[in-house]
Amino acid sequence: MIIVHHLNNSRSQRVLWLLEELGVPYEVKRYERDAKTMLAPAALRAVHPLGKSPLVSDGDAVIAESGAIVDYLVTRYGEGRLAPPPGTPERLRYTYWLHYAEGSAMPPLLMKLIFDRMPKGPMPALMRPIVRRIAERVRGGFVDPQLKLHLDYQEAELGRSQWFAGDDFTAADIQMSFPVEVSAARGGLDATRPKLWAFLERIHARPAYQRALERGGRYDILR
């Protein structure tokens, strides 16, 4: 039996969604973020030394990194579904988006979270205006332009085809759902980018997405 080590309000939601799309049975083991630090509990480190979610156990194998998990599940249980055939241009795009989601799209979104929160954290009152200035500098000089660059790029790519890897829905769309959802929550994505907005509406309407929400419980993106 596959076990998904699921942290609340996290990337592991998309692993539940992938398993629902594939119709593969699985068990959910829940872990709750610390209410103050938002970090995962130490119990996750018993599963994998980094203690990050998602983690999937399948027999003796423990798989970490959502891109690697998606690749593993589609290869092992997909029976040709949710990935374009090997050797096609769509397959190359599919592989690209599987990596791009965590390797390129998420870092500026994480920086935004950190620099938005930084001036609100505990610190001596005298330091707060200085910290606020630094955070504004980093956001304005790097983070916000990077977020715009990525959103413009993703919007243009969805102008080439309905889904990220081509005309068919694939697991690359599941992997990309997290950066797109985070962008909508805190990265400046709104309906002025109609292709990305329609992408969100389409994925949210999928029955497997809804079933995954029922299995995973409340899913609020951190702000």
Ligand SMILES: N[C@@H](CCC(=O)N[C@@H](CS)C(=O)NCC(=O)O)C(=O)O
């Ligand atoms: N690139 C990794 C990121 C894993 C990651 O940072 N997961 C977050 C959840 S969204 C986490 O476990 N955060 C809690 C912590 O760092 O303690 C992946 O895609 O699996």
